[in-house]
Amino acid sequence: MGFLLWIIIGGIAGWIASMIMKTDAQQGVLLNILVGIVGGLVGGWVLGLFGFQPEGNGLIASLLTAVLGAVILLGVVRAVTGRRPLPR
Incomplete structure (x- = not known):
């Protein structure tokens, strides 16, 4: 069940982060x-660098942690590649 939960939370977190960073398209x-x-x-x-321990705090904390990390990841990718979001 753990691996399936990783996929579900990862998909939701990645989708939310892509909406925040406007890379969903x-x-x-x-x-x-x-x-x-x-x-x-x-x-x-x-979060570990700042003394927070998000593991073991439930699904909401895991989702928020994954969204934070995904936004950081997408920001780094955007900075390195120089890509901007597609116009709508």
């Missing part, structure tokens, strides 16, 4: 899941 479901899962790792690492 450029990403599909699989990329949203990947961004969300990697974002969870990044978010956990960043």
Whole structure:
């Protein structure tokens, strides 16, 4: 059940982060899941630097941690590649 939960939370977190960063038109479901899962790792690492321990605090804390990390990840990718969101 843990792996399935990672995929679900990762997909939701990646989708929310892509909406925040306005990259949703450029990403599909699989990329949203990947961004969300990697974002969870990044978010956990960043929060750990500030003394927060997000693991074990429930689904909402996990989702917020993954969204934070995914936004950071998408921001870094945008800064490195120089890509801007597609106009709507």
